[in-house]
Amino acid sequence: MWSYVLRRLGQALLVLFVAFTATFFLLHYLPGDSVIARYGSPQLGLSSAEVAEIRASIGADQPVWTQFWLALTGFLTGDLGFSTQTGASVSSMLAAALPATAALTLTSFLLAVVLAFTIAFTSTFSPFAWLRRVTRALPPLFISIPVFWLAIVLIQVFSFQLGLVPVIGASDLQALILPSLAISVPIAAPLAQILVSSIDEVRSQPFVSVVRAKGASNNWLLWRNVLGNALLPALTIAGLLFGELIAGAVVTETIFGRSGIGRMTEQAVANRDMPVLQAIVVLSAATFVLINLIVDLLYPVLDPRLRKKVRA
Template sequence: MNGRLLTGYVLRRLGQALVVLWGAITLSFLIVQLTPGDPARLMVMGGEGGDAGAANEEQLAQVRADMGLDQPVILQYLGYLGRVVTFDWGTAYSQQRQSVTDVIGQGIGSTLELGAVSLLLMTALGIVFALGSVLLPTAWLRSAFQGVTVIGIAVPSFVLAIALLQIFSFQLGWFPAFGADGLRSVLLPSITIALLGAGTLSQVFARSIREVSAEGYVEVARARGLSPAQVVLRHVLRNASLPVYTIVGMLVGGIVSGAAIIETIFGRPGIGNLYVEAVSARDFPLIQALIVLTGGIYVLVTLIVDLSYPLIDPRVVSPAARRTR
């Protein structure tokens, strides 16, 4: 592998990741600027659940000073960038005026647990259904596997979550319906998220397997007498897996956004629930921190996926490969 090409590839991906992260930070800043009315008044009284007209001027002045709202917009933006870099997010008014950093620290562990288990299950199910739709011996079995994947794409997340709760928690009693206590409590919400993403993943993977299977070197492998399963497992999977890495990276964003619905339905504490509470209370510092956090997670996962491409297929770092991507 050419070292100069690889270095250029890595630097381009790092630059793209920084641009996307900067975009998320700027978007979180603009949310406050574009809010109709007085953001400080909405935030103070929204966080306390009171009448917005009852906020005293001393409180409002303090909030404006803390968030830099009493300065010109350009100075507000520069100050906000400085607070982002130093992780100084201020006060979460909807959470008993705790530090935003502390509030996120208390909820992120549960969401990361949910996301990690969901991603593992989603990837496993996607691969199994993709291989089944390609390798099963009869056409009706292959069609059945393909048909099942449509469910994950077509069914809304809240409908699937409620159905799984009704069957496996309320009727069978296999899993707890609510809370975040131990492995059993995370399995059902993780399965819900996994089923929603596995359909997309399996369809993309199956299509990639079929496209790679039409390549000339695969025909040579078949001519050597290898079985269909041996051809796919030995010669097709590696090259067919690149779109899977891309889709997995994209689905991380879906897991994070879907956590708000799933955590609410299953009564789990976490970042998703914090999003709902922060938006309801117009808690702008918490909303901004959550946007940057979720954007950062998405950027990090996508960057890891991009940097893993040359390990799977060294051709992706070549100029010719870049022109065809």
């Protein structure tokens, strides 16, 4: 068991290193850089010698491998560098933005899970055939709704027309409602789709008719027999969907004017703020890797058939 966890952690570190390296070189070789973006504007009236001086002061004139080495050792020792745009330290910027985004993504994820399960249960176990048909059509519909469009529609309807959620002066909780709803819908869709098909699949297995022949009710069947078997594929998808959450945060934070990692990403991209981008990519990769590690460790908990393999 522990050797399995250690092996997986080793793989995770490798993934992080690759993500770091790929980001670094991609950003480095893209045309234009953060110094030009910040100081290159003719309105600032800086001469090219002065710009080169600024470049030298932040080490941007050094050979690429030296820069890579400095950035890597910096990351390893916890020094994420300074934003070219604002001059603030990247770690303090992340620390300020992280809690809001964490709250947003977590709420969205929980909402997505609730939504997905509601759709899945209704479309498989509801006694009404018409309701089963209607809910079965929801996942394909949901997955084709773009987040930015949904976000705008939600603001339009709930804030401006119905006035249910204030746009200005909202409490922290109120401010969470619409953005997390916007993110959760497209995340719930694939999750619900997978759940529906795996519940269908489990229900067609012979052991289900054996349980029914014992006199089980539909509820008994769903909660005590079908669900435990149907969760595994959904869990895999849930881990992979985490990437969607981050993408969703970029869009919704911008549209709803929330501060957070998503907003920070949007601005850093606009300004070619490389130290910030580098840190955000590594942070997202780390979270993604961690979540999927947890998912992998959950498999044997849910399915006894996988326990032996893990132990071996």
